[in-house]
Amino acid sequence: MDPLENEAKDGPSAQDEGLDASMQFLPTPDSETVEKAKLACRTIVAITLVVLAAVLALLIGLLVWHFHLRTDGIVKKVFSGSMTISNHRFTDNYEDSNSVQFKELASQVSKQMKGFYGHVPILSRYYINSTVQAFSEASDDSVIAYYLSEFSVPVAKAPAVDEAMSSIYQDEGSKHGRLSQSMGRKPGNDLSFKIMTSGAVDARLVNSSLQSHFKYSYHTRTGETGTIQSPRFPDQPYPPNIYAEWQLRADPAHRIRLEFTALNLEKNCNNDFIRLYDSLVPNEKQVMVEKCGYYTPTEQPIYLSSGNVMLVTFVTNGEKNYPGFRAFYSQVPAQSKDIECGGKLTGTNGTFSSPGFPSYYPPQMQCVWDIEVPAGKHVKVKFSKFSLREPGETPNHCSKDYLEINNHRMCGEKPPNTVHSSRTNQITVRFVSDMSYVDKGFSAEFVAFEPNDPCPGKFQCDNDVCINPQLKCDGYDDCGDTSDEMNCVCSEEFHFKCKNGYCKPKFWRCDRVNDCGDKSDEENCGPVCKSWQVSCRNGHCVPEHQKCDGHNDCGDGTDESECPRSIVLKCSEFTYKCKNNQCISKQNPECDGEVDCEDGSDESGCDCGTRPYRSSRIVGGEASSEGEWPWQVSLHVKGEGHVCGASVISDLWLITAAHCVQDTERLKYSQPDLWEAYLGLLSQSESSADTVQKSIKQIISHPEYDPRTYDNDIALMELNSPVTLNQNIWPICLPAASHEFPAGLDVWITGWGQTREDGYLATVLQKAEVRIINDTICNQLMNNEITPRMICAGVLSGGVDACQGDSGGPMSSVDPDSGRLFLAGVVSWGDGCGRKNKPGVYTRVTKYRSWIREQSGV
Numbered sequence: 001m002d003p004l005e006n007e008a009k010d011g012p013s014a015q016d017e018g019l020d021a022s023m024q025f026l027p028t029p030d031s032e033t034v035e036k037a038k039l040a041c042r043t044i045v046a047i048t049l050v051v052l053a054a055v056l057a058l059l060i061g062l063l064v065w066h067f068h069l070r071t072d073g074i075v076k077k078v079f080s081g082s083m084t085i086s087n088h089r090f091t092d093n094y095e096d097s098n099s100v101q102f103k104e105l106a107s108q109v110s111k112q113m114k115g116f117y118g119h120v121p122i123l124s125r126y127y128i129n130s131t132v133q134a135f136s137e138a139s140d141d142s143v144i145a146y147y148l149s150e151f152s153v154p155v156a157k158a159p160a161v162d163e164a165m166s167s168i169y170q171d172e173g174s175k176h177g178r179l180s181q182s183m184g185r186k187p188g189n190d191l192s193f194k195i196m197t198s199g200a201v202d203a204r205l206v207n208s209s210l211q212s213h214f215k216y217s218y219h220t221r222t223g224e225t226g227t228i229q230s231p232r233f234p235d236q237p238y239p240p241n242i243y244a245e246w247q248l249r250a251d252p253a254h255r256i257r258l259e260f261t262a263l264n265l266e267k268n269c270n271n272d273f274i275r276l277y278d279s280l281v282p283n284e285k286q287v288m289v290e291k292c293g294y295y296t297p298t299e300q301p302i303y304l305s306s307g308n309v310m311l312v313t314f315v316t317n318g319e320k321n322y323p324g325f326r327a328f329y330s331q332v333p334a335q336s337k338d339i340e341c342g343g344k345l346t347g348t349n350g351t352f353s354s355p356g357f358p359s360y361y362p363p364q365m366q367c368v369w370d371i372e373v374p375a376g377k378h379v380k381v382k383f384s385k386f387s388l389r390e391p392g393e394t395p396n397h398c399s400k401d402y403l404e405i406n407n408h409r410m411c412g413e414k415p416p417n418t419v420h421s422s423r424t425n426q427i428t429v430r431f432v433s434d435m436s437y438v439d440k441g442f443s444a445e446f447v448a449f450e451p452n453d454p455c456p457g458k459f460q461c462d463n464d465v466c467i468n469p470q471l472k473c474d475g476y477d478d479c480g481d482t483s484d485e486m487n488c489v490c491s492e493e494f495h496f497k498c499k500n501g502y503c504k505p506k507f508w509r510c511d512r513v514n515d516c517g518d519k520s521d522e523e524n525c526g527p528v529c530k531s532w533q534v535s536c537r538n539g540h541c542v543p544e545h546q547k548c549d550g551h552n553d554c555g556d557g558t559d560e561s562e563c564p565r566s567i568v569l570k571c572s573e574f575t576y577k578c579k580n581n582q583c584i585s586k587q588n589p590e591c592d593g594e595v596d597c598e599d600g601s602d603e604s605g606c607d608c609g610t611r612p613y614r615s616s617r618i619v620g621g622e623a624s625s626e627g628e629w630p631w632q633v634s635l636h637v638k639g640e641g642h643v644c645g646a647s648v649i650s651d652l653w654l655i656t657a658a659h660c661v662q663d664t665e666r667l668k669y670s671q672p673d674l675w676e677a678y679l680g681l682l683s684q685s686e687s688s689a690d691t692v693q694k695s696i697k698q699i700i701s702h703p704e705y706d707p708r709t710y711d712n713d714i715a716l717m718e719l720n721s722p723v724t725l726n727q728n729i730w731p732i733c734l735p736a737a738s739h740e741f742p743a744g745l746d747v748w749i750t751g752w753g754q755t756r757e758d759g760y761l762a763t764v765l766q767k768a769e770v771r772i773i774n775d776t777i778c779n780q781l782m783n784n785e786i787t788p789r790m791i792c793a794g795v796l797s798g799g800v801d802a803c804q805g806d807s808g809g810p811m812s813s814v815d816p817d818s819g820r821l822f823l824a825g826v827v828s829w830g831d832g833c834g835r836k837n838k839p840g841v842y843t844r845v846t847k848y849r850s851w852i853r854e855q856s857g858v
Contacts, residue, residue: 360439590733660807
């Protein structure tokens with residue numbers, strides 16, 4: 001009972017208080033005084049009750065607050081590491097986490113870890129447990145144990161725990177340290193440890209929101225190739241909120257080789273990402289790479305471990321799930337020819353590269369090349385590729401991965417043709433990679449040269465690169481350091497002079513690309529907005545503070561087109577129209593992963609434009625990989641082979657050029673039965689199991705196609721039956737009528753056309769990257785023959801273009817946010833192939849979006 005309830009309402013009685021019954025109280029003066037006393041007593045009791053209740057509530061509140069403070073103020077810290085158990089020999093049973101041998105040894109390791117942390121007060125206080133994740137075989141047949149140690153730490157104490165963990169482990173690269181000494185063999189302890197490395201685990205890998213955990217373990221052997229892939233790949237997007245890991249092992253004296261053939265994740269690495277570790281636990285000191293976003297096979301995402309183990313981890317969050325990834329793993333000898341590095345190089349010229357190039361070099365490499373050319377000559381080293389980047393490193397501070405030439409360190413990324421020269425006939429090149437983060441490395445050539453004539457018959461750049469003298473003062477930076485464009489006299493007929501003194505081709509003015517470097521080529525190009533204004537697509541200027549304010553100040557939605565949220569606008573040529581006929585401000589909203597229309601129509605029909613394998617006329621291109629361009633089609637005339645290209649836009653319809661299906665005196669190209677379509681084809685010389693041959697049911701050429709000007713050069717083909725869509729056959733996305741493909745945008749052209757003007761057709765599908773050219777400039781270059789229904793792209797320095805046989809094929813544009821590819825153009829015509837200042841001309845697909853829908857329903 002509450003103590004306050006023992007007091008009677010009218011005062012205590014003798015019986016209640018245990019008083020003597022004969023005791024007399026003093027008499028009261030009168031009844032009024034007695035009543036006042038009673039009222040005062042009641043008031044005191046009430047006040048006391050209120051005060052005590054308030055105190056009790058305060059105590060409860062403090063307890064609750066204290067409890068939540070302790071709960072919310074606790075952080076989970078996980079550290080990973082590996083150690084060699086030098087007095088145990090490895091057996092295959094240690095690879096099986098369910099085996100008795102694994103469990104027994106793991107238990108011994110865990111007990112000794114607990115004992116060790118018990119000797120460090122701040123660690124013993126917050127220590128939870130240590131678990132062995134894996135064992136592997138060391139080069140001397142001893143056992144390497146990989147463990148995780150968990151601590152539950154108050155937030156305020158987390159830095160002290162980090163510092164304690166850092167101080168007890170040896171410095172990176174050391175073989176002995178305080179921990180190894182403390183945990184070494186002791187009386188009664190049958191394990192002898194030698195610590196290798198330890199570090200904190202990335203908090204994203206132990207996030208409480210991760211609902212599913214997948215764990216796999218594989219051992220590859222010589223001649224074997226295995227596959228790992230994200231859950232559900234390739235049939236469905238990967239699931240949300242998962243953590244998956246793959247432990248990969250190879251035989252001793254071998255390395256793991258991991259090659260990604262498909263990689264398509266969300267662009268933001270804070271959401272979905274892959275991490276590779278040069279270990280079997282996620283040790284931050286041994287992170288090889290972190291990947292997210294979209295990668296093509298040409299980027300060669302191939303990785304090599306330093307030893308015989310590798311860990312692949314994959315984390316996703318709760319939204320925006322993408323196709324995922326696929327990778328092949330195998331083992332290669334640790335000292336294989338492709339990975340060898342260093343040595344003595346002699347002669348007048350030769351090549352060398354980083355280990356594994358063009359794959360990513362392995363961690364923990366050191367290579368030294370001693371180069372010597374004939375006496376009396378000097379030597380220079382020219383890099384065609386140089387990429388040694390590591391997070392936190394700058395080109396002026398190279399302490400992790402670097403290349404050292406005669407005591408001069410280089411890191412970061414360097415432009416092609418970077419040259420370093422020696423004033424003698426000898427030069428020493430040293431390459432070093434540390435335990436973490438790898439890159440593609442370098443490819444180099446050494447050349448002997450005469451000291452008095454370093455570039456015979458050529459122009460010598462300031463960086464010692466030698467170029468054709470005709471390239472001097474042509475407006476292009478052929479040297480790489482602009483020295484070929486300095487001190488030039490500009491031709492009034494062909495050039496304009498930048499404010500910084502450079503001469504540039506006249507047609508580069510006002511193309512929305514900063515070619516001068518000081519933006520002077522983009523000045524005085526029509527309406528000029530002030531620095532504090534936003535330039536609208538319709539030529540108007542509005543104040544910067546009106547951008548993204550929810551009002552259409554430009555009139556065409558430009559000021560609201562790149563904002564987190566769209567606004568509803570009056571429909572115009574610049575706005576995107578939803579199926580409910582509302583128009584929104586956002587530029588290119590279709591299939592970008594964000595629902596912008598109220599009816600969700602901007603994200604409907606988006607099963608297009610992805611390359612699960614990631615894996616016209618092309619001059620200066622390179623061979624494609626299987627499945628890299630799954631919408632590319634080869635159109636054959638029966639009995640004559642490849643004639644034109646086309647693009648898959650659905651399981652039943654193709655888009656090609658109208659000029660491909662025009663009748664001639666010899667053949668009726670407009671007749672469907674003349675054609676065969678090959679889908680999923682890579683090489684014209686051989687069909688794979690994924691190649692599908694289809695007949696054509698009907699051909700619909702645009703009714704306003706003009707064979708004289710190539711205006712409206714577009715046609716549709718309907719297949720005789722639907723094709724089964726898969727990794728090798730997939731539609732490209734069709735852009736909305738309002739979709740913008742601005743000048744300067746990089747796009748891809750693909751096809752089996754001639755590889756040079758008047759050359760032969762390509763056998764393997766070719767690809768090349770070109771740039772959208774400003775409409776006005778292109779019209780000047782192409783003799784005023786460009787209509788609003790055409791779009792130009794090319795490399796104006798020449799050498800890269802579409803050519804005969806590529807007609808009808810796609811010009812593909814990658815959306816930078818979603819990774820989807822849109823059909824920006826259809827290969828149409830050009831002036832020769834790959835000529836300087838002569839871009840290719842393509843049919844502008846945005847102008848035909850309604851016509852395509854009307855004819856095909858797509």
